[in-house]
Amino acid sequence: xxxxxxxxxxxxxxxxxxTVLSEALDSEFSVGEILPNERDLAARFGVARATxxxxxxxxxxxxxxxRRRGVGTTVAPPRVGVAVGTRRHVWPGAADDAWQxxxxxxxxxxxxxxxxxxxxxxxxxxxxxxSRTSHGQLVATELLYVPAASVPDLTAIxxxxxxxxARAVLRELQRLDLEGQDRAVELGSARADDAKxxxxxxxxxxxxxxxxxxxxxxxxxxxxxxxxADTCRLTFGDSPDVEIHHDPEQRAS
Amino acid sequence: xxxxxxxxxxxxxxxxxxTVLSEALDSEFSVGEILPNERDLAARFGVARATxxxxxxxxxxxxxxxRRRGVGTTVAPPRVGVAVGTRRHVWPGAADDAWQxxxxxxxxxxxxxxxxxxxxxxxxxxxxxxSRTSHGQLVATELLYVPAASVPDLTAIxxxxxxxxARAVLRELQRLDLEGQDRAVELGSARADDAKxxxxxxxxxxxxxxxxxxxxxxxxxxxxxxxxADTCRLTFGDSPDVEIHHDPEQRAS
Numbered sequence: 001x002x003x004x005x006x007x008x009x010x011x012x013x014x015x016x017x018x019t020v021l022s023e024a025l026d027s028e029f030s031v032g033e034i035l036p037n038e039r040d041l042a043a044r045f046g047v048a049r050a051t052x053x054x055x056x057x058x059x060x061x062x063x064x065x066x067r068r069r070g071v072g073t074t075v076a077p078p079r080v081g082v083a084v085g086t087r088r089h090v091w092p093g094a095a096d097d098a099w100q101x102x103x104x105x106x107x108x109x110x111x112x113x114x115x116x117x118x119x120x121x122x123x124x125x126x127x128x129x130x131s132r133t134s135h136g137q138l139v140a141t142e143l144l145y146v147p148a149a150s151v152p153d154l155t156a157i158x159x160x161x162x163x164x165x166a167r168a169v170l171r172e173l174q175r176l177d178l179e180g181q182d183r184a185v186e187l188g189s190a191r192a193d194d195a196k197x198x199x200x201x202x203x204x205x206x207x208x209x210x211x212x213x214x215x216x217x218x219x220x221x222x223x224x225x226x227x228x229a230d231t232c233r234l235t236f237g238d239s240p241d242v243e244i245h246h247d248p249e250q251r252a253s
Numbered sequence: 254x255x256x257x258x259x260x261x262x263x264x265x266x267x268x269x270x271x272t273v274l275s276e277a278l279d280s281e282f283s284v285g286e287i288l289p290n291e292r293d294l295a296a297r298f299g300v301a302r303a304t305x306x307x308x309x310x311x312x313x314x315x316x317x318x319x320r321r322r323g324v325g326t327t328v329a330p331p332r333v334g335v336a337v338g339t340r341r342h343v344w345p346g347a348a349d350d351a352w353q354x355x356x357x358x359x360x361x362x363x364x365x366x367x368x369x370x371x372x373x374x375x376x377x378x379x380x381x382x383x384s385r386t387s388h389g390q391l392v393a394t395e396l397l398y399v400p401a402a403s404v405p406d407l408t409a410i411x412x413x414x415x416x417x418x419a420r421a422v423l424r425e426l427q428r429l430d431l432e433g434q435d436r437a438v439e440l441g442s443a444r445a446d447d448a449k450x451x452x453x454x455x456x457x458x459x460x461x462x463x464x465x466x467x468x469x470x471x472x473x474x475x476x477x478x479x480x481x482a483d484t485c486r487l488t489f490g491d492s493p494d495v496e497i498h499h500d501p502e503q504r505a506s
């Protein structure tokens with residue numbers, strides 16, 4: 001990659017640098033390869049390290065680069081399409097569900113969740129923890145909140161906690177007639193424990209998918225799923241994967 | 254807000270600071286209020302400015318704070334739910350479409366778009382630019398790519414460019430039988446021109462929604478929409494808005 005003269009362009013310097021770096025990634029580097037260190041890169045392109053860092057941050061947001069502690073900055077593989085909305089109106093835990101059960105505890109949910117579930121202040125709900133793997137990598141963690149009113153026949157014989165309890169909660173949930181569901185996707189930052197599970201640094205950008213399951217005229221369960229934003233593209237619709245990648249450099253004008 | 258002793262906690266310092274700041278935002282500040290400057294805040298909480306900045310960045314990712322050039326850091330209003338997937342299988346420009354036409358040009362699309370549309374190298378397509386407003390604020394910009402093959406009856410009498418041309422392209426698109434559509438949501442960074450329209454800094458995190466419209470056994474049109482990630486929550490499903498906010502602090506354990 002040649003050292004392009006960056007002084008003469010009207011757009012922000014890091015933005016132009018990002019374009020040049022992006023082209024270099026395509027032509028000179030392969031997926032998984034470690035980039036030269038920041039000092040060497042900055043020298044090569046004749047820019048300040050602060051400028052270089054801004055450009056690297058953009059490329060990381062766009063999923064082109066991954067920064068991993070102890071490894072350095074590597075060229076990221078293309079994002080993986082993860083189907084979020086293909087099967088509509090299905091309870092969690094139905095056949096061919098993409099999620100794996102981790103455990104289940106009884107706990108008071110966050111205030112916003114309690115409000116949606118219309119549970120009383122401090123009232124505990126079944127909280128099922130699940131995780132989702134794609135191409136051998138953990139791509140999402142989920143907390144599924146199920147109030148006692150939604151699973152009235154859950155017996156004390158079922159294990160009080162853990163994966164067995166999780167299975168029992170999901171089994172009971174299937175008895176309800178699912179009337180509909182709503183989903184919302186928003187940007188969030190990874191909690192410390194999710195970050196650890198997802199192999200990200202705490203605070204890394206994540207995509208948070210909130211799903212409300214409607215039954216018996218109310219919100220019978222609520223799921224908050226946290227997806228890696230660096231490696232995942234969430235897909236909705238008829239086919240499981242949309243192969244188009246966002247290319248912020250090119251645009252009609 | 255009291256100055257909490259931050260030294261004794263095992264989690265990263267900025268993470269705990271974020272929790273403390275988040276509580277302070279709830280109890281002491283109102284929406285739109287400008288935060289004290291970084292030096293004063295750092296002194297108040299007895300943390301280094303680098304720690305403070307990390308905490309502020311997390312709160313910005315979560316939509317709690319907005320940083321605006323020339324204004325400072327302000328307390329953000331709750332995110333607005335923007336319906337992306339409620340009306341399924343409808344062509345852009347159908348009745349009660351949420352988007353406003355901006356213009357239309359003939360241009361060669363990005364390589365990934367050309368591949369999806371199966372247009373030849375360098376072949377130009379109708380590129381309709383639209384924008385979307387919610388609660389009086391521009392929340393998204395869109396580029397809708399329509400190959401000539403999808404609108405064969407478009408006449409030369411129609412304006413060659415501009416909003417009139419955009420209307421003509423969408424009118425012709427409605428003639429095709431829409432067989433299905435796929436959507437994908439992923440994290441991106443705002444291009445300089447989108448950033449300007451969306452009142453964000455270039456490179457700010459955005460949510461990129463790519464939609465493929467299927468007709469006549471192929472992808473007949475492709476839309477790339479860029480949503481503000483700081484103020485928007487994208488909703489999919491039966492009802493237009495999901496009122497739950499992600500609260501990364503509270504979790505069952």
